[in-house]
Amino acid sequence: MEQVSGEVGAFQVAVRKKARYVNENLCTGCGACAEKCPTMVVDVFNAGLGNRKAIYKYFPQGIPSVFTIDAAACRQLGQGKKCGVCAKVCQAKAVDYDQKDTLIQLEVGAVVIATGYEVFDPSVIPEYGYDRIPNVVTALEFERLLSASGPTAGHLDRPSELALVKEMEEAEKEHKKLQRQVSQLEEKHGKPSSEIVAAFQSGTLPDDADLRNWALLAQDLASLEARLDSMNRRKATASVARKLAFIQCVGSRDFRFNPFCSSYCCMHSVKEAMIAHEHDNGVHSSIFCMDLRAVGRGFEEYKLRGGKQANIRYIRGRVAEITQDEALNPVVWYESTQNRQVVHETFDLVILATACVPSPGAAELARQFQVELDRNGFFKTDPLAPLNTSRPGVFVCGCAQGPMDIPESVAQASSAAARAAEIVAPARQAVG
Amino acid sequence: MSDQIRIGVFVCDCGSNIAGYVDVKALAEYAKTLPNVVYVKENLYTCSESGINEIKAAIREQSLNRVVVASCTPRTHEPLFRGTCEEAGLNPYLFEMVNIRDQCSWVHMQERESGTNKAKDLIRMGVAKAALLEPQESIKSEMDPNALVMGGGISGMTAALALANRGYQVYLVEKQAQLGGLLLQLDTLGPSGVDAAAFAASQAELVRNHPRIRLMTSTQVKDISGYIGHFKVTTASDGKEEQFGVGVVIVATGAQILKPHGLFGYDGERVITQLELEARFKRGTFSAGNVVMIQCAGARIEERKYCSRICCMVALKNAIQIKETHPGTGVRVLYRDIQAYGTENEEMYRRARELGVIFINYDVNVPPKVHGEKVTVTHQLLGRELDLPADLVVLSTPLIAGEDNEAISKLLRVSLDENKFFLEGHVKLKPLDFATDGVYLCGNAHYPATVREAISQALGAASRASIPLAKGVMTVEPIVSTLVDEDACRGCGLCVALCPYGALEIVRTEKGRKVRVIPVACKGCGVCAATCYQHALSINSYTDRQIAEQISACLESSG
Numbered sequence: 001m002e003q004v005s006g007e008v009g010a011f012q013v014a015v016r017k018k019a020r021y022v023n024e025n026l027c028t029g030c031g032a033c034a035e036k037c038p039t040m041v042v043d044v045f046n047a048g049l050g051n052r053k054a055i056y057k058y059f060p061q062g063i064p065s066v067f068t069i070d071a072a073a074c075r076q077l078g079q080g081k082k083c084g085v086c087a088k089v090c091q092a093k094a095v096d097y098d099q100k101d102t103l104i105q106l107e108v109g110a111v112v113i114a115t116g117y118e119v120f121d122p123s124v125i126p127e128y129g130y131d132r133i134p135n136v137v138t139a140l141e142f143e144r145l146l147s148a149s150g151p152t153a154g155h156l157d158r159p160s161e162l163a164l165v166k167e168m169e170e171a172e173k174e175h176k177k178l179q180r181q182v183s184q185l186e187e188k189h190g191k192p193s194s195e196i197v198a199a200f201q202s203g204t205l206p207d208d209a210d211l212r213n214w215a216l217l218a219q220d221l222a223s224l225e226a227r228l229d230s231m232n233r234r235k236a237t238a239s240v241a242r243k244l245a246f247i248q249c250v251g252s253r254d255f256r257f258n259p260f261c262s263s264y265c266c267m268h269s270v271k272e273a274m275i276a277h278e279h280d281n282g283v284h285s286s287i288f289c290m291d292l293r294a295v296g297r298g299f300e301e302y303k304l305r306g307g308k309q310a311n312i313r314y315i316r317g318r319v320a321e322i323t324q325d326e327a328l329n330p331v332v333w334y335e336s337t338q339n340r341q342v343v344h345e346t347f348d349l350v351i352l353a354t355a356c357v358p359s360p361g362a363a364e365l366a367r368q369f370q371v372e373l374d375r376n377g378f379f380k381t382d383p384l385a386p387l388n389t390s391r392p393g394v395f396v397c398g399c400a401q402g403p404m405d406i407p408e409s410v411a412q413a414s415s416a417a418a419r420a421a422e423i424v425a426p427a428r429q430a431v432g
Numbered sequence: 433m434s435d436q437i438r439i440g441v442f443v444c445d446c447g448s449n450i451a452g453y454v455d456v457k458a459l460a461e462y463a464k465t466l467p468n469v470v471y472v473k474e475n476l477y478t479c480s481e482s483g484i485n486e487i488k489a490a491i492r493e494q495s496l497n498r499v500v501v502a503s504c505t506p507r508t509h510e511p512l513f514r515g516t517c518e519e520a521g522l523n524p525y526l527f528e529m530v531n532i533r534d535q536c537s538w539v540h541m542q543e544r545e546s547g548t549n550k551a552k553d554l555i556r557m558g559v560a561k562a563a564l565l566e567p568q569e570s571i572k573s574e575m576d577p578n579a580l581v582m583g584g585g586i587s588g589m590t591a592a593l594a595l596a597n598r599g600y601q602v603y604l605v606e607k608q609a610q611l612g613g614l615l616l617q618l619d620t621l622g623p624s625g626v627d628a629a630a631f632a633a634s635q636a637e638l639v640r641n642h643p644r645i646r647l648m649t650s651t652q653v654k655d656i657s658g659y660i661g662h663f664k665v666t667t668a669s670d671g672k673e674e675q676f677g678v679g680v681v682i683v684a685t686g687a688q689i690l691k692p693h694g695l696f697g698y699d700g701e702r703v704i705t706q707l708e709l710e711a712r713f714k715r716g717t718f719s720a721g722n723v724v725m726i727q728c729a730g731a732r733i734e735e736r737k738y739c740s741r742i743c744c745m746v747a748l749k750n751a752i753q754i755k756e757t758h759p760g761t762g763v764r765v766l767y768r769d770i771q772a773y774g775t776e777n778e779e780m781y782r783r784a785r786e787l788g789v790i791f792i793n794y795d796v797n798v799p800p801k802v803h804g805e806k807v808t809v810t811h812q813l814l815g816r817e818l819d820l821p822a823d824l825v826v827l828s829t830p831l832i833a834g835e836d837n838e839a840i841s842k843l844l845r846v847s848l849d850e851n852k853f854f855l856e857g858h859v860k861l862k863p864l865d866f867a868t869d870g871v872y873l874c875g876n877a878h879y880p881a882t883v884r885e886a887i888s889q890a891l892g893a894a895s896r897a898s899i900p901l902a903k904g905v906m907t908v909e910p911i912v913s914t915l916v917d918e919d920a921c922r923g924c925g926l927c928v929a930l931c932p933y934g935a936l937e938i939v940r941t942e943k944g945r946k947v948r949v950i951p952v953a954c955k956g957c958g959v960c961a962a963t964c965y966q967h968a969l970s971i972n973s974y975t976d977r978q979i980a981e982q983i984s985a986c987l988e989s990s991g
Contacts, residue, residue: 092447253778259778263773291772293772296879297853298849298859300732337813383624383626384621384624386884386887406860407859410860418891421895
């Protein structure tokens with residue numbers, strides 16, 4: 001959205017269509033480009049838990065099923081290097097490095113704002129340690145861990161272990177390199193490294209740069225081997241996450257951040273706990289909540305079934321703090337309302353049910369459309385005309401007007417279409 | 433059409449998507465050996481412009497009268513290839529699709545040889561079926577350009593107005609004498625504070641004065657037959673029956689309040705419901721020194737498991753009302769979970785606490801007890817029993833399904849959930865549609881909803897209903913059930929009872945009771961054909977013979 005003018009029945013809206021550097025009409029979505037692309041980028045869709053290529057589809061079922069080049073990461077476009085691999089492998093000849101943004105002028109009678117929401121960033125809550133404790137994740141990150149198309153193919157590997165595996169891979173690479181260098185030196189001098197290291201440590205090594213270098217390399221190798229050893233031991237004892245804690249109202253119903261309730265998080269925590277249990281019957285979940293708000297059709301029954309069949313424990317109370325023990329297990333501190341004591345419990349993984357907050361572009365969009373936001377920063381609506389913004393002809397549906405679940409959003413989308421249709425119906429009938 | 437079957441097979445590489453994992457060259461060679469196949473072509477992308485043109489050219493030049501494409505999924509590409517056949521002058525239903533991507537290259541990426549063999553099996557089956565395909569004509573039916581809205585509460589009125597404002601004639605049928613439904617019994621609407629009855633009256637005024645709404649109060653829907661585009665409605669009012677036709681139906685029949693007889697000493701005097709409390713507000717007769725509200729009275733218990741969604745907000749609204757008008761009155765709310773979801777509701781919860789309303793959590797296993805002038809509750813945090821003074825006890829009771837729901841569900845052949853509320857077509861994707869085409873739902877008939885939600889759903893249901901109305905003509909795929917052997921049909925009605933879409937009916941013919949298919953209502957699911965022990969019914973393009981031939985082809989070896 002660049003600019004809007006006019007009024008109900010006759011808005012002029014200018015939108016910018018960003019260049020995707022791939023011709024949508026030619027791309028068949030085969031994916032050969034992404035397979036061969038040499039540049040790895042952190043995958044935002046997988047909540048940063050995995051990598052993707054610089055030419056990519058945001059997620060596998062994305063519509064249209066067409067690839068896009070992330071210009072900033074691309075060697076050819078962003079870094080001015082010679083590459084062109086994707087254009088070379090594309091049999092449909094769809095890659096177009098010269099594509100430009102296009103400005104499109106729209107003449108419309110009504111506007112529907114359906115810009116959605118943003119997930120609250122929990123790192124601003126120091127006591128929950130999200131940016132410090134690897135095994136504290138957000139619900140969305142957990143959702144990716146649970147997904148068969150996610151970074152762990154649906155296995156509940158803990159982020160600390162995923163990091164360990166990555167660290168080990170790098171250490172093993174380094175180990176090979178050092179080993180090669182050291183054995184070359186051993187061959188060259190016809191002596192074992194141990195002799196040189198011993199001489200170096202006792203200060204009897206001749207003053208020779210080559211030998212000194214050898215001794216240092218050999219020492220590095222030994223310490224790397226020790227590190228690898230300890231990592232291997234850690235890996236041997238590592239297990240998948242089986243004991244889960246879900247913390248509700250993270251950034252919601254909290255006057256420091258957002259006073260409102262985010263509506264859907266109680267149910268997605270129950271759902272995630274159910275799915276985790278389906279994957280692995282050994283999973284036990286504890287959901288820490290103030291109120292467990294299961295208010296839709298079948299929700300209360302679903303919640304009860306979770307308790308009976310999926311090892312879910314519902315604990316009333318707000319978690320005070322999350323710490324970490326030596327084995328990188330998160331420890332949850334809370335006041336038990338049952339026995340009125342502060343207790344702590346160790347879990348394999350903690351999942352934060354983060355709030356639904358206004359999308360970052362909402363304020364700017366509201367300014368452009370000259371519509372009001374409510375005190376929370378969502379688009380303001382009229383309770384008796386629930387799709388209407390403060391400006392005639394501009395409607396809003398879904399989480400852009402406040403937190404709600406999928407059925408409600410889908411129903412509202414139809415309603416917004418109805419309101420917009422009432423405005424454009426006379427003109428449509430006139431056209432025939 | 434010439435007598436000789438001439439099948440053309442097109443094998444798609446899908447770039448490397450198929451060709452990378454399956455030996456497409458071998459598939460093409462193999463296809464040439466199959467019976468009736470006169471032409472085979474391998475394409476880089478069969479769906480691309482050039483691939484499409486190759487199909488068209490082959491139909492003309494090779495006089496093909498059947499086309500088989502072995503590529504991806506019919507869900508996305510069958511319409512395209514059917515269209516291609518049609519453009520080349522071939523009936524689109526003489527096309528068969530074989531999915532060697534999802535079913536071969538994708539799932540057997542590591543097994544090139546067996547994946548290729550499976551693709552051969554599938555192509556052989558597709559070719560066998562193609563030989564038996566018959567041309568079909570798509571079914572067209574004009575829509576009656578009007579709607580029936582059942583229920584004159586806020587949902588029904590909103591839906592009727594939305595459709596009428598779009599230019600469609602609407603019949604609004606309400607069984608009560610007055611429009612407004614539950615709103616008439618409410619005092620104000622939370623959190624806006626709008627007068628409920630006044631709001632209902634203003635909407636009713638719009639409905640009454642709308643030239644395109646035919647308002648029928650004190651009227652019951654007696655019978656509905658037919659299907660999308662042509663429902664035949666019979667209503668009764670004062671013993672007088674009337675018949676009219678509509679294209680679509682919206683169910684907005686609302687819900688009813690549970691009368692809590694036998695719960696917490698309910699007597700309608702000192703122990704009352706929230707609605708009865710609102711009646712006192714309206715009449716100006718409310719007075720009490722200490723009020724205790726009990727949430728989930730008759731809800732979230734063994735016999736009625738569901739949460740009624742709106743009762744917490746009703747309690748919050750009324751607690752605020754008491755505190756604002758009678759600041760000296762004590763208000764205590766005994767609750768299990770305060771369901772103040774979203775922005776506005778949580779704001780009401782905060783406001784109630786600010787005004788001094790006291791919230792006490794209770795455990796369903798140790799429910800509060802009402803005796804005399806007090807209520808006893810076990811306080812979860814204090815761990816002991818509290819005696820609360822209460823000269824008025826207000827029970828928050830759930831909404832329960834409308835008394836007519838079962839009758840209406842039979843009339844319209846739509847489903848109810850286990851609590852007898854109407855069940856939508858898909859919980860996430862079709863929240864306002866029934867599985868039956870042309871029937872939509874909104875408001876409390878679906879599940880308890882706030883007024884804001886009910887209005888939103890009503891507009892949405894009107895929007896959904898206007899889609900077929902705006903099209904004016906229904907075009908339906910002819911992959912539907914057909915009575916292929918009328919003599920065999922005994923008119924037993926087994927298929928009629930099982931059809932989930934109301935697409936079959938029993939009619940009297942010269943030969944006696946026979947089944948009749950309503951093609952526009954049929955979805956081609958095949959339940960009827962599978963059920964009919966006389967084999968009188970068959971699904972176009974999925975006939976017994978076609979499927980049997982596919983199975984025999986499957987059992988042959990690809991050699």
